[in-house]
Ligand code: FES
């Protein structure tokens with residue numbers, strides 16, 4: 001099976017029915033993508049497939065044949081963190097950090113589509129990603145600080 | 149008998165007595181009685197329980213020796229270490245426990261990881277191979293411990309002018325089918341049960357009972373949210389009976405320097421009930437816009453305190469130890485078993501050490517939480533990490549700096565907690581200094597109640613918190629915000645339905661926690677009233693934000709609808725039923 005992961009062509013052998021989450025973490029060793037529930041409720045496993053936020057625990061790996069997959073590892077460029085990632089650090093938007101990869105990807109897509117979202121739009125965009133540590137306040141602040 | 153109020157199997161009981169409650173009631177103009185109920189709550193750390201066990205331990209040069217190594221998602225490495233030693237008959241050296249990056253704990257990874265570790269270790273020893281054991285969410289929800297549900301009754305005697313004469317309080321916590329840390333949870337519940345108020349005559353009787361449910365255990369707040377929920381609503385009911393504002397009544401009753409608590413502890417410093425009450429009241433706009441039917445607005449307030457550190461002689465018995473080492477290359481290492489679980493341990497420990505050493509933050513690193521490397525600084529619980537362990541690091545680093553002026557590196561300084569002589573606690577009578585110090589919070593919650601559906605939306609939460617000194621203000625706010633939302637969830641949507649002693653909604657699709665859309669705007673005001681023995685005056689605040697929001701929300705629902713709920717969660721069914729039966 002072949003697809004593009006964070007801009008690089010990758011391939012793996014095995015059943016196409018395996019969860020994309022497992023292929024990413026186990027086969028391709030991209031462990032930034034997390035598992036919080038395995039049933040599509042928490043968003044810790046969020047990745048982008050052709051630019052859309054998707055729960056990778058619900059995707060069969062076979063479905064991404066030929067697709068463009070982005071994980072949190074793909075947000076940094078040339079080893080430098082993205083402005084959104086830096087804002088998360090500076091504003092205390094990550095506590096334990098397990099929701100952070102999914103939050104970053106969901107926020108990244110929002111900011112690509114809406115240059116100046118308001119707080120309500122940020123809440124809406126992040127509603128599929130659960131965080132139990134932060135109360136969301138600092139996550140929302142961090143995303144708003146990156147509006148251009 | 150599985151109904152908590154009638155259960156006959158008792159895990160532990162506590163009685164706290166101060167003054168003479170009967171005499172208080174005799175002198176009273178009014179005696180107000182009320183019973184409250186609180187429900188189960190799941191910690192719901194986003195990373196489920198998990199551990200990897202290796203049937204050996206590695207020594208310095210990569211050699212494998214007899215023993216067991218466990219790497220896991222956990223709060224308290226030395227708890228797991230003790231459990232492994234006992235279960236597998238290992239020596240101190242043979243059992244090695246290493247904390248992995250941990251995706252949230254909230255008390256849920258205090259005790260339970262010992263079970264996961266032992267299971268994984270047994271399998272690894274049998275197989276002769278490493279074993280990875282990770283709970284899926286369903287298993288985690290179905291099997292791990294929850295916040296204790298409980299029933300709490302109050303009888304409060306007052307004079308017409310509001311003078312508080314006596315409090316008679318009875319607490320029953322549901323421990324479930326096996327005894328966990330339940331007796332310790334009960335202790336914190338009992339000590340906080342009278343609330344942040346000064347009362348001459350108090351009786352608190354508390355019991356933890358066995359029922360037919362999975363066991364309940366540690367969860368942020370550790371019994372205090374349950375008993376403070378009842379204490380705070382009791383202030384509301386007494387104020388209503390007196391025809392007084394509950395804020396004025398709180399001002400009349402609140403603890404001040406020189407007052408004594410229910411256990412007879414004389415409060416000598418860093419007492420901030422009034423400070424946080426004023427700060428919270430100042431921070432909110434006085435009036436809200438009138439709502440459009442069927443929505444009604446309401447506002448409620450609560451005032452709470454929370455003991456920092458272990459109860460009573462806990463810190464003395466534990467005598468936590470830390471070390472700070474100066475390495476030959478000029479960098480420094482902090483050695484503690486206190487874990488980072490999202491609350492900022494790594495950052496503030498390095499800040500405290502760098503400051504005391506007079507070096508840049510980049511020169512200080514935290515050694516891994518690995519029991520073969522670091523001393524036992526105690527568990528990462530009880531709002532003790534910054535205040536107790538942080539202070540030890542500060543002391544060790546200061547001594548290291550002084551010694552480094554005379555002696556060459558490498559150097560290592562160890563510090564062990566010594567209970568100050570001024571702290572007295574009598575375990576047998578429950579009299580004395582229950583905690584070294586208390587942190588304080590006032591929470592104001594605004595709600596919208598939909599009168600047709602009974603749905604409660606918490607729109608705003610403002611909390612003023614006295615943390616002594618905020619070592620890292622952004623992270624301190626983060627603790628308050630996250631804890632507040634956890635409490636909002638407990639008060640409104642987090643409900644576990646039981647059937648034959650099991651949980652009915654044991655999946656994330658059916659056990660709901662607040663999303664970014666459900667979460668209120670949360671604002672934190674940090675008030676700093678330093679504590680003389682905390683690092684730079686800091687007190688523990690990890691658990692405090694769990695205490696205040698639930699009673700404030702119930703008071704806000706009353707403000708909106710005119711009905712009093714006596715329990716959480718305030719689900720739409722309960723709100724509607726209360727409104728229609730009125
Ligand atoms: S792990 Fe995929 S949504 Fe929770």
Ligand code: FES
Nearest residue numbers: 095096099131133
């Ligand atoms: S930072 Fe821990 S779940 Fe979001």
